[in-house]
Amino acid sequence: MALREPKSGDQALRIADALRDDIVAGHLAAGLPLRQETLAARFGTSRMPVREALRLLEQQGLVLQKPHYGAVVAPLDALELRELVDMRASAETLALRLAIPNLTNRQIDRAEALQDEAEAGPIETFGRLNAAFHATLYKPSGRPRLLAHIAELGDSVDRYLRVAAVHLDYADRSHREHRALLAACGARNADQASEILRAHIENAGHALLDHLFPKGQN
Amino acid sequence: MALREPKSGDQALRIADALRDDIVAGHLAAGLPLRQETLAARFGTSRMPVREALRLLEQQGLVLQKPHYGAVVAPLDALELRELVDMRASAETLALRLAIPNLTNRQIDRAEALQDEAEAGPIETFGRLNAAFHATLYKPSGRPRLLAHIAELGDSVDRYLRVAAVHLDYADRSHREHRALLAACGARNADQASEILRAHIENAGHALLDHLFPKGQN
DNA sequence: TGCTCCAATATTGGATCCAATTATATTTTT
DNA sequence: AAAAATATAATTGGATCCAATATTGGAGCA
Numbered sequence: 203m204a205l206r207e208p209k210s211g212d213q214a215l216r217i218a219d220a221l222r223d224d225i226v227a228g229h230l231a232a233g234l235p236l237r238q239e240t241l242a243a244r245f246g247t248s249r250m251p252v253r254e255a256l257r258l259l260e261q262q263g264l265v266l267q268k269p270h271y272g273a274v275v276a277p278l279d280a281l282e283l284r285e286l287v288d289m290r291a292s293a294e295t296l297a298l299r300l301a302i303p304n305l306t307n308r309q310i311d312r313a314e315a316l317q318d319e320a321e322a323g324p325i326e327t328f329g330r331l332n333a334a335f336h337a338t339l340y341k342p343s344g345r346p347r348l349l350a351h352i353a354e355l356g357d358s359v360d361r362y363l364r365v366a367a368v369h370l371d372y373a374d375r376s377h378r379e380h381r382a383l384l385a386a387c388g389a390r391n392a393d394q395a396s397e398i399l400r401a402h403i404e405n406a407g408h409a410l411l412d413h414l415f416p417k418g419q420n
Numbered sequence: 421m422a423l424r425e426p427k428s429g430d431q432a433l434r435i436a437d438a439l440r441d442d443i444v445a446g447h448l449a450a451g452l453p454l455r456q457e458t459l460a461a462r463f464g465t466s467r468m469p470v471r472e473a474l475r476l477l478e479q480q481g482l483v484l485q486k487p488h489y490g491a492v493v494a495p496l497d498a499l500e501l502r503e504l505v506d507m508r509a510s511a512e513t514l515a516l517r518l519a520i521p522n523l524t525n526r527q528i529d530r531a532e533a534l535q536d537e538a539e540a541g542p543i544e545t546f547g548r549l550n551a552a553f554h555a556t557l558y559k560p561s562g563r564p565r566l567l568a569h570i571a572e573l574g575d576s577v578d579r580y581l582r583v584a585a586v587h588l589d590y591a592d593r594s595h596r597e598h599r600a601l602l603a604a605c606g607a608r609n610a611d612q613a614s615e616i617l618r619a620h621i622e623n624a625g626h627a628l629l630d631h632l633f634p635k636g637q638n
Numbered sequence: 639t640g641c642t643c644c645a646a647t648a649t650t651g652g653a654t655c656c657a658a659t660t661a662t663a664t665t666t667t668t
Numbered sequence: 669a670a671a672a673a674t675a676t677a678a679t680t681g682g683a684t685c686c687a688a689t690a691t692t693g694g695a696g697c698a
Contacts, residue, residue: 212487213652214475238680248653250468253681254475257432261479263565269430270659270680285563292514296506345503347481351569431682456650466683471651488650488689 213251217241218258225264225275226357228364236265236273262354264361280415283362287407290355294336294403295396297352300343302392310387313338317380328373329360335380339387359407366413376406431469435459436476443482443493444575446582454483454491480572482579498633501580505625508573512554512621513614515570518561520610528605531556535598546591547578553598557605577625584631594624 221241224230236256238249245252256273259265267273313335320331333356340349379402386395439459442448454474456467463470474491477483485491531553538549551574558567597620604613 249680250652250654254472257472257475258479261476267680271661272680282565285565288514288518288563289511289566289569292510293507296510300506345506347500347503348507351507467650468682468684485650486690489691490650 213245213247214254214258217245217247217251218255220245221255221259222262222264222357225259226360226364228361230275232275232277232361234275236275238272263358278362278365278414280411280417283359283407283411283414286355286359287404287411290352290359290407291400291403293348293352293355294340295400297340297343297345297348298387298399299392299396300345300348301340302342302387302390302395304342304344305339305387305390306342309338309342310384313387314384317377317384320380321377325373329363332376333360339383362410362414366410369409369413372406372409376402379405431463431465432472432476435463435465435469436473438463439473439477440480440482440575443477444578444582446579448493450493450495450579452493454493456490481576496580496583496632498629501577501625501629501632504573504577505622505629508570508577508625509618509621511566511570511573512558513618515558515561515563515566516605516617517610517614518563518566519558520560520605520608520613522560522562523557523605523608524560527556527560528602531605532602535595535602538598539595543591547581550594551578557601580628580632584628587627587631590624590627594620597623 221230221236230236238252238256241252241255242249256265256267260267260273264276265273266276316331316335316338320328320335323331336356337349337353340352343349379398383395383398383402386398439448439454448454456470456474459470459473460467474483474485478485478491482494483491484494534549534553534556538546538553541549554574555567555571558570561567597616601613601616601620604616
């Protein structure tokens with residue numbers, strides 16, 4: 203994909219994408235105020251597309267807006283993370299169940315290749331390859347709205363992931379679970395794959411919760 | 421809630437709410453172009469809040485926007501309805517499972533009262549009371565994001581419901597299923613309640629699918 | 639007569655400008 | 669000196685204005 207310079211058409215989407223990436227990557231810390239004028243200068247536009255972008259991100263739960271006060275990067279809290287984990291488990295197991303009947307061997311091979319790359323590559327690539335792995339398995343479900351929902355949840359959860367530098371030992375566990383998931387998908391065993399996936403998501407979520415909010419309020 | 425006239429603060433939300441109601445109620449037919457100028461005149465504002473409202477509704481899947489072309493009410497199609505039904509079943513069973521441990525007898529009584537009213541009242545009130553019944557059972561889950569997601573899905577599904585005038589015989593079946601659901605909730609049997617709810621949502625969805633798109637492409 | 643190309647028009651996208659509101663700093667009073 | 673009240677400044681929300689683009693009608697040609 204060539205870096206497009208639309209210069210017109212849909213600036214709000216471009217700005218929203220860039221801001222989303224920055225927030226998810228932790229570049230913009232939680233609670234940071236987002237000044238429209240500042241963002242407009244950064245993106246070389248007026249405040250108007252920025253306003254629409256902020257509304258989109260608010261709808262997605264990444265920023266909060268108070269009237270006549272401004273937008274801030276949404277804070278991180280344990281209750282929201284727990285909620286996101288449950289929603290992910292529910293949505294992604296559904297997507298996987300719907301995908302498995304349509305899953306081709308070629309697609310499983312693609313997922314396996316991504317997993318190989320993730321295990322061999324540096325830890326910095328873990329997040330991107332992990333997301334790609336999951337997306338590859340869900341895409342054959344052919345449910346665009348569900349996939350969009352999962353992508354949104356993934357963005358929100360990734361914020362927490364970035365804050366806690368991914369543990370090597372957790373990555374190890376994740377890799378094992380991915381292998382088991384691939385095996386179940388290869389056997390077209392939807393029940394087993396779904397259970398592995400649910401445990402995988404909940405394990406990751408609880409590990410994250412314990413690490414970020416050690417009080418034990420989950 | 422007194423009818424507030426904010427006159428300032430957040431016009432976009434007000435406009436989005438009104439438009440959402442109109443679209444969900446079928447007042448604005450699928451495919452109808454939504455002219456910014458016309459809407460601005462209707463709501464007594466400039467085009468700007470209208471633009472933001474349209475973006476919100478687009479994010480919610482109720483309108484489609486093409487660049488430099490305009491916004492249209494999103495079309496209805498069988499594939500989307502099928503997807504929505506599956507997503508509802510997944511999200512609502514999750515909410516119910518999470519809610520049941522916190523469910524008080526008082527809340528169950530409230531749901532039962534709503535059900536009594538729905539069975540006694542005219543068919544026009546079915547939609548509103550049905551939504552209130554479900555929301556009452558899910559609220560004790562204490563998961564705001566999940567509840568918001570469910571509400572969005574409900575809006576999208578209700579569009580299809582309104583087009584097909586609710587059948588009396590289907591309402592009858594729905595009432596029986598609601599009673600069974602209440603019984604399972606009263607016994608705090610999460611597994612049973614969840615299964616009843618899943619079947620309830622899928623029954624309604626398939627009945628709707630068969631009625632609206634009789635080709636049998638589900 | 640039907641099709642293609644082009645101009646006129648309408649509508650959206652973005653920029654600038656003004657009003658409403660909130661946060662901050664200063665002053666006044668106890 | 670501390671707290672409250674007020675004035676000032678900064679920022680957002682909304683309105684108006686200009687530019688970019690898609691649609692529609694008409695003219696020209698095969």
